[in-house]
Amino acid sequence: MSDNTKSTDTDAETPDEYATAPRSPEELTSDSPFTLPGFFAALDEGRLLAAACEACGTRLVPPRPACYDCGSRDLRIERQPETGEVVSYTEVRTAPPALADRAPYTVAIVELDSEARLTGRLTVPYADAAIGMPVEFSVRAPEADEREMALAHEQDWPIHEFDPA
Structure with missing residues (x-):
């Protein structure tokens, strides 16, 4: 890619x-x-x-x-295509206070099949992530704790994540 x-x-x-x-x-x-x-x-x-x-x-x-x-x-x-692969990832162990109960979680940089890159949460534990792992882009509504840490005009913006393909 x-x-x-x-x-x-x-x-x-x-x-x-x-x-x-x-x-x-x-x-x-x-x-x-x-x-x-x-x-x-x-x-x-x-x-x-x-x-x-x-x-x-x-x-x-x-x-x-x-x-x-x-x-x-x-x-x-x-x-953009909604498929790609992980090119880098890390584990967030110390999350912002509003998301502390979600830690640890995995964040990845994904190269889409178009070669565009996008950062987002990976929906698998860090131990299950890998460079080159195929993923699919998904969107969901923000949960209450995610809305809590957003600016007022961002509270309804959808959350994007990457799921294993």
């Missing part, structure tokens, strides 16, 4: 006015998938989105209005 030029489908459900990166601050509205509220709204609808850089092929998850590899603003929104 190292060729940055892999193609995935443009997200057909993204309105045309939000399909490419905003060119001005006025175009960057909260319902744009290039913002965190827009990204999480798409997740809530079952769509995992990335910004694909037309200049260098990098995929940014969550989408951003400029590429962090080359600085280009020539980006388009595309839907």
Whole structure:
């Protein structure tokens, strides 16, 4: 998984006015998938989105209005595959106070089949995780303790996790 030029489908459900990166601050509205509220709204609808850089092929998850590899603003929104593999992982033993009863838990960096990378909780114990482990992306509603530690505008954002494939 190292060729940055892999193609995935443009997200057909993204309105045309939000399909490419905003060119001005006025175009960057909260319902744009290039913002965190827009990204999480798409997740809530079952769509995992990335910004694909037309200049260098990098995929940014969550989408951003400029590429962090080359600085280009020539980006388009595309839907991402929900499968990938673990490229790194760690065990969280000392969790934030609101999540202390969940510790220890495993957090992983997953390279999706499109080569985009995303960090998230792995739903298996640390001892069962492995580099190269195939996983599937899943989304669920936040539980009360997760809402407790979120900012007010984030409390209903869905939680993403990776399950063994």
